[in-house]
Each structure stands twice: as C-alpha cells, then as structure tokens.
Amino acid sequence: MSSGKRPTARLDRAGIADTYGELPRTVDAWVRLLNFPDPVGEEEWDAQQVDDWVKVSRPQSWPARAQRADASVKEPTAAQAGSESAAETAAPGTAGADELEGKAGLALRYAVSETTVGTWTRIESFPRSVGDRWRTSAVDGWVEQHRPHVWAEFKGEGPTVVVPPPEGDPKDLYDVGGYGVILGNATRGEPLPRTTAQTYKRQGHLEPPDRTPGDRKQPEVFEDMWFLETIIKHVYSRRGQGRPRAGRTRRTNKKKR
Numbered sequence: 338m339s340s341g342k343r344p345t346a347r348l349d350r351a352g353i354a355d356t357y358g359e360l361p362r363t364v365d366a367w368v369r370l371l372n373f374p375d376p377v378g379e380e381e382w383d384a385q386q387v388d389d390w391v392k393v394s395r396p397q398s399w400p401a402r403a404q405r406a407d408a409s410v411k412e413p414t415a416a417q418a419g420s421e422s423a424a425e426t427a428a429p430g431t432a433g434a435d436e437l438e439g440k441a442g443l444a445l446r447y448a449v450s451e452t453t454v455g456t457w458t459r460i461e462s463f464p465r466s467v468g469d470r471w472r473t474s475a476v477d478g479w480v481e482q483h484r485p486h487v488w489a490e491f492k493g494e495g496p497t498v499v500v501p502p503p504e505g506d507p508k509d510l511y512d513v514g515g516y517g518v519i520l521g522n523a524t525r526g527e528p529l530p531r532t533t534a535q536t537y538k539r540q541g542h543l544e545p546p547d548r549t550p551g552d553r554k555q556p557e558v559f560e561d562m563w564f565l566e567t568i569i570k571h572v573y574s575r576r577g578q579g580r581p582r583a584g585r586t587r588r589t590n591k592k593k594r
Contacts, residue, residue, distance in 0.1 A: 347381040356384075357391055357398040363493035367395070370448050370490070393445055395493070396436075437470040446473065447480060447487050457484075484525065498572065499526035507566035510548060510556075513538055516563055523572045544571050 348356060354364045367373055372394065374386035392399050440458070444451040457463050462483065464475035481488040485499060500522035511519070517534025520543075521527055529537070537543050538561075546561035548554060 346384060347377060348384050348387060349381050352384075353382065353387060356387075356401045357395075359398060359493065366490070366493045370394075372445065372448055393442075394448065395491075436473045437467055438473055438476075439470045443471065443473075443476060447484075447491050449487060498523045502565070502569045502572055505565050507564060507569075509565040510558070510562040511565060511568060512560055512562055513543075516543060516568055519568050520572060544568070 350361065350364050350368065353359070353367070354361050359367075368376075368382075372390070374382055374390055377383050388399075388401060391401070438446060440451050440454045443454045447454075457479075458466070458471075460483075462479065464471055464479055477488075477491075480491065502519050502523065513534045514531040517529035517531060517537070520534070520537075521529035534543070544563065544567050547564045547567055548558045548562040550559050550561075552558075
C-alpha cells in the first residue's frame with residue numbers, strides 16, 4: 338500500500354500544477370498566499386509540505402495525481418463504492434462537505450486570520466454552528482456569496498472586484514475615507530467605514546499617501562491624500578486582478594484637485 342508520500346523531494350511551479358491538476362495561474366496564486374509553505378530552494382518547494390498544505394487548504398485539489406493513480410488500480414470496497422457514488426451526486430466545489438471545522442480550521446481554509454473568522458461568525462447570516470464548529474459546505478456557500486474576494490482566493494482565481502474603481506483623472510486626490518469607499522466597494526460591494534479605513538492606515542494595510550500636509554506641493558492639502566491611480570493599483574494588486582462587475586452604483590468621497 339502506498340505510504341502517501343511521493344519520491345519526488347521538491348516541486349517547482351510546473352511540478353505543483355502537474356501534481357494537483359491545476360492551471361499555472363492557480364499555482365501562481367497559491368505560492369503568494371501567506372500560509373503557503375516557504376520555498377526550500379529557488380522557485381522550489383518541499384513536496385510533502387505542499388501535500389500537507391493542499392490537504393487542508395485546497396481539499397478540492399486532493400488527492401494528488403500520484404495518489405489518484407494508486408487508488409485507480411485497487412478494487413474498491415463496498416463502503417468506498419458507496420462513498421464515491423455519493424461524491425458523484427454532490428454539488429461541484431463541495432469537497433469536504435460533511436467536515437466540521439472550528440475557527441482556526443476555517444481561518445486556515447480561507448487563508449484569513451482567526452479574528453476575521455470570529456467577526457464572520459457574529460454576522461446574522463453566517464451558518465449556524467454545531468457546538469463550536471461549522472460545516473465547511475455551509476461556510477463555503479456563505480463565503481462565496483458574502484466575501485467574494487476571499488472565495489476567489491480560495492478557488493485560486495485571484496480577488497473578484499465587486500464594484501470597479503471610479504473613472505477619473507489618475508491624479509484626482511482622495512482622503513482616507515474615499516480610499517475606504519473604493520477599497521470596500523471593490524472587495525465587498527459596500528464602502529468601508531471611515532474608522533475602518535483609518536485603522537487599516539495605522540496598521541499599514543493601505544498604500545503610503547501621495548500627499549501630506551506641509552509637503553509644499555500644489556494644491557495644498559490638510560490631511561494625508563492619495564492619487565486615484567495609487568488606490569486603483571492597490572485594488573488590482575491584491576494577489577491577482579479580479580473581474581469587475583459593471584452596473585453597480587458606487588459612492589466616493591472625492592476631493593477635487
């Protein structure tokens with residue numbers, strides 16, 4: 338019986354794509370995630386570490402092709418046949434549909450912080466828990482609907498831009514509130530509260546301001562300001578460009594130059 342470990346010690350990007358049957362752009366998104374294993378060489382990753390990560394973080398891509406090949410030559414038991422039959426009738430994308438995960442497991446699954454998951458669980462529409470755990474299939478559906486940028490990351494497709502940034506002169510200036518409106522609209526379809534945008538700024542999650550009070554440039558500004566082009570760069574560099582959806586109303590707090 339196979340031990341589950343492949344003889345290959347290291348995988349490059351092409352090897353990862355081939356092993357898990359993924360597109361190169363999907364692998365490019367994976368390796369940029371904060372919880373993806375660190376490379377052990379120049380553009381190479383430990384095969385077993387990648388296996389372990391895929392099992393937990395991308396269960397829809399597991400087993401790897403080597404394990405699939407091993408399984409294909411064995412006669413399935415009655416229990417396995419029943420399980421495979423149920424899997425065939427399950428909705429696509431519901432790998433691990435009956436799994437129960439706590440906050441830490443969900444945080445690892447969606448590559449977000451445990452604090453973020455805690456915030457989700459306090460939202461009224463979030464799936465009901467079973468004790469202190471949640472069914473991954475239910476949470477998958479909620480994340481896909483309510484956090485499309487996180488879902489796109491989970492699927493390896495890059496972030497979805499719910500509402501595209503406004504049209505305008507690239508040098509139009511926006512204050513921190515305007516930054517939050519554009520970023521929030523892009524990531525979740527609604528503006529970030531000004532206080533949240535200010536918190537993001539303090540924590541270093543926003544781009545450095547292009548203009549600051551007393552910088553002796555024109556027009557004079559009395560608070561930190563950003564060019565529209567700087568904000569747009571941030572929106573579209575969030576681990577890959579998304580797919581804008583037209584036709585949504587957007588609100589911005591723009592300050593004319």
